[in-house]
Amino acid sequence: MSTQDNNMNVNPEVEELSEENLNEQRLIRREKLKKLQEAGRNPFVNETWDVTAHSMDIKDNFDAMEDQEVSCAGRIMAFRRMGKMAFVDIQDKQGRIQCVVKRDDIGTDEYTWFKTYDIGDIIGVEGTIFKTKAGEISIQVKRLVLLSKSLQVLPNKWHGLKDTDIRYRKRYVDLIVNPDVRETFYKRAKIIHEIKRVLEEDYNFLEVDTPILTTIAGGANARPFNTHHNTLDIDMKLRISNELYLKRLIVGGLDRVYEMGKMFRNEGMDRNHNPEFTSMECYMAYGNMESMMDVTEQVIYKAAMAVNGTPVITYQGKDFDVTPPWRRLDMTDAVKEITGVDFHKIDSDEDARAAAIAYGMDAEEVKEMTRGKIIAEMFEEYCEDVPGYLDGPVFVMGHPVEISPLAKRDPKDPRITRRFEGYINGWEVCNAFSELNDPIDQFERFTEQQAQLDSGEDDEAHPMDMDFVNALEVGLPPTGGLGIGIDRVVILITDSPSIRDIILFPTMKSLPNNKD
DSSP: OOGGGGGOOOOOOOOOSSGGGOOHHHHHHHHHHHHHHHTTOOGGGOOOOOOOOOHHHHHHTHHHHTTOEEEEEEEEEEEEEETTEEEEEEEOSSOEEEEEEEHHHHOHHHHHHHTTOOTTOEEEEEEEEEEOTTOOEEEEEEEEEEEEOOOSOOOOTTTOSOOHHHHHHTHHHHHHHOHHHHHHHHHHHHHHHHHHHIIIIITOOEEOOOOSEESSOOSSSSOOOEEEETTTTEEEEEOSOOHHHHHHHHHTTOOEEEEEEEEEOOOOOBTTBOSEEEEEEEEEETOOHHHHHHHHHHHHHHHHHHHHSSSEEEETTEEEEOOSSOEEEEHHHHHHHHHOOOGGGOOSHHHHHHHHHHHTOOHHHHTTOOHHHHHHHHIIIIITTSTTTTOSSEEEEOOBGGGOTTBOEETTEEEEESEEEEEETTEEEEEEEEBOOOHHHHHHHHHHHHHHHHHTSOTTSOOOOHHHHHHHHHHOOSEEEEEEEHHHHHHHHHTOSSGGGSSSSOOOOOOGGGOO
C-alpha cells in the first residue's frame, strides 16, 4: 500500500456502510482489516492498554525521564517510512510525540504488519525515551500493538477540517485534527471547575440537582419545549430555568445552593444562542443584589485568571478588564443618556407613551405599554446596540417591575426592582435579584403574567405557579439570587467566535437521507 492514503483530503461525512457507498480508500482499509482478522490479529478484540505516560508530560520532564521505559497509546497522525525504520507521530489527550520504530527492535513479522497501518489507527507502544540527532524528544519503540483500526480517512494536515458545518456535526473528527478545538474544551472544563470551586470554597454554596422535566416552565420569560409523559398521561416541559426549585430549597433551610446544568428554550439560534445551553444559578439566604454582584465579579474574575492568567479578557481584538469592582449603570439613566428622554421626570403611562412616540417609537406598538415597559423597550432598542456602550463589564440596574416578576421591589421606588444584569462586550452574561419573598405580591404578579399569557399578548409571560406561591407563604428569608450564562462566559474567556465553538455537540438541522 502506498502512502497516498495518508495524505488524502476526504470529506469525513459518514455515509451508509454499504459497498456501493464506500470510496476506494475506505475499501482498501476494510481489506486490510479483513487480512488482519484472518491472520488472528483482529484489533477490535483488544480491551485495554496500560498507559504510564503522556506526550506533554514526557516532553516537559525529559531531563528526568530520559532513558526511562514508558508505555503510551494514541492515534497515528503522521507516518514516515524509511526502509527498515519508520517515524510515526501519535496523538494522545495531551498532544503529539514521535515514535521511532525499527524492524530489528520489534521483529520482522511485526514490522511487516506495522507498515500496513494507516493514519487514524490507534496503537499502543512500549519503549525508551530519548532525543534524536535532530533534537526531537521521541520514544524508541520496543513493542507495538494495533489497538483499533480506523476505517475512515482523516482530513490531511495541509487542508485540515475547515467546513464549520461538518466540524460541528462531526466533532469527533474536529477534535482529532484541530488542536485548538481540543484546547478550547479543556479551557471550558477549567472555567466550569473554577466557578464551582469559588462557589463552594469561597462562599460555602451546596451543589444540588433539580428537575429538568416539569409541568410548569417557570423562572424565566421564554418559550419551552413541550413533551408528554405516557405513564402519567400528562404534558410536560423541559425547564427554561431552575430558579423556582432552588428558591424552594432556600425555604426548606438549605441556605446557600447552586446548580449548574442544561436549560432549554424553544427560541431562535444565532452566535450567542443555542436551544440547549448551560446555566449556573445560585441562591443565598440573607443575601441581596449587592451580594450577587460580589459573587458575579469573583467567579468571572477568578475563572479568567485560572484559564488565561490575567483579568483582561481579550475577545476578537477588544480587551475587557474584569477586575472587581465593576461599573454600575441605572437603566433609566442609560435611556436618558442615549435618547435624551428623562423618565425620572415622567410619572404616568400616558406621558411615557407620548415621550416614546415623540422620540420615534411606533405608536401602535406602545399604545398598551406601561411606563416601565416603555423604559425597558427603549433600553433594549436604543441602548443595547450602541457600539461600545455596554462593553463593560457593567451592571445595569433599576429594571421596571413589569419585566421582573420574581424580583423584590425597590423600597425607594416601588416602580423598579432590586435587579441587575451584567454585560461584557455588550452581551448579557448574568441576571440577578434581591428575590421577591412577599407571597401576596408574587401572586399578583403571576396573575398579571398569566393574563398576558392567556390573552396572547405575551407568549413568553410567566405562568402561574401556585405551589411556589405556597412555598413563599411558608416563608422565604431575604435572599439574593444569580443566574450566569456559562456558555457566554466561556465564549469570552476562550475568544471563540460562536456558541457552537464551545458546545461539543451544538443543535443542528437534520441532514436528508438520515445522514446526520
